[in-house]
Amino acid sequence: MRTICWISCVMWLTTPLLSHAEPHKVEITFQNHQLSFKADGKLVTTYHAGPQVAKPYFWPILTPKGVPVTRAWPMEKGMKGETTDHVHQKSAWFCHGDVIAEGISSGKKIPHVEGIDFWSETPGHGKIVCVEIQSPTVKDNHGTVVTKNVWKTADGTPIMSELRTIHFQALDQGSLLIMESTLTADVTNITFGDTKEGAFGVRVSDAIAVKPGGGQFTNSLGNTGEASIWGKSASWCDYVGKVNNQTAGIAVLDHPKNPHPAYWHARGYGLMAANPFGREKSGFPGQKGKKDLVKLAKGQSLTVRYGIYAHDGDTNAAKVNEVYTQFSGK
Numbered sequence: 001m002r003t004i005c006w007i008s009c010v011m012w013l014t015t016p017l018l019s020h021a022e023p024h025k026v027e028i029t030f031q032n033h034q035l036s037f038k039a040d041g042k043l044v045t046t047y048h049a050g051p052q053v054a055k056p057y058f059w060p061i062l063t064p065k066g067v068p069v070t071r072a073w074p075m076e077k078g079m080k081g082e083t084t085d086h087v088h089q090k091s092a093w094f095c096h097g098d099v100i101a102e103g104i105s106s107g108k109k110i111p112h113v114e115g116i117d118f119w120s121e122t123p124g125h126g127k128i129v130c131v132e133i134q135s136p137t138v139k140d141n142h143g144t145v146v147t148k149n150v151w152k153t154a155d156g157t158p159i160m161s162e163l164r165t166i167h168f169q170a171l172d173q174g175s176l177l178i179m180e181s182t183l184t185a186d187v188t189n190i191t192f193g194d195t196k197e198g199a200f201g202v203r204v205s206d207a208i209a210v211k212p213g214g215g216q217f218t219n220s221l222g223n224t225g226e227a228s229i230w231g232k233s234a235s236w237c238d239y240v241g242k243v244n245n246q247t248a249g250i251a252v253l254d255h256p257k258n259p260h261p262a263y264w265h266a267r268g269y270g271l272m273a274a275n276p277f278g279r280e281k282s283g284f285p286g287q288k289g290k291k292d293l294v295k296l297a298k299g300q301s302l303t304v305r306y307g308i309y310a311h312d313g314d315t316n317a318a319k320v321n322e323v324y325t326q327f328s329g330k
Helices: 320-328
Strands: 026-031 034-039 042-048 057-061 092-096 099-101 127-133 137-139 142-152 158-170 174-184 190-192 198-203 216-219 236-243 246-254 263-266 271-275 294-296 301-312
Touching: 026 137, 026 142, 026 158, 034 158, 034 174, 042 158, 042 174, 057 301, 099 158, 174 320, 198 246, 198 301, 236 271, 236 320, 246 271, 246 320, 294 301, 301 320
Parallel strands: none
Antiparallel strands: 026 034, 034 042, 042 057, 057 092, 092 198, 099 190, 127 142, 137 142, 142 158, 158 174, 174 301, 190 294, 198 271, 216 236, 236 246, 246 301, 263 271
């Protein structure tokens, strides 16, 4: 098997990230198809991977002060004034909106999708099925858990396997979740289609979103707002606002050794997604004229790594850039 990837760097597991002299205690527990991540006895997030979900997702995501930074709907319904658009944007997730599996029918055709849609959850969508969760481990105040997924068509035909490792660390101003995914074309040749609908994303709390909450998002280049960020490349994006009069935010980090840099499908209504697969057809300004789709021949693998940093305070107070620097191994 030939692998298209970079060698996994685990230096961050042995070097505390911007933490005080007394390390924070982390805990990962597994029960009923769910993983719970706690820091200093407080819930940070729950990873939902049961057979009923279209794809695994993290919800809720809480800062050290307990501020929820992602939207509760549709997992929790009936919250006063909360938006109910885009049912597929469940807090935080990883997938792609057009995965073309050579020789395998996608079933029901979804508009603007050539292959299988793992993003939208409209009729005929694919499903990322978690088939194994290994026992979590905690060492040197870092937690790690390995999971295995199978990407399937709507009728249950496997097209690709995934080894997904989640790392967890608590910091003074926030909590860092790192997802390392190795996608393997073990069934057939795979092409990641050219669409904006991908890939490692979060849907922030309405209170943090530009609309309706009055929040703001910033990228690693210092740009702010949708017009300056959407479809362009950056190392990270951070969404910040006030929830119950407390300033908090959530950042998504793109590792610099990922084989394909992220272009940001980030919107003022609260979506923020790092997309390594979109090209010219996606409409991304930063990919204009580019048509080199990401492909895996049967037997090949692709490894990517992304981070979520849920934090109290604004971008500067939470030291987002410093966290990114250590996350990236620079």
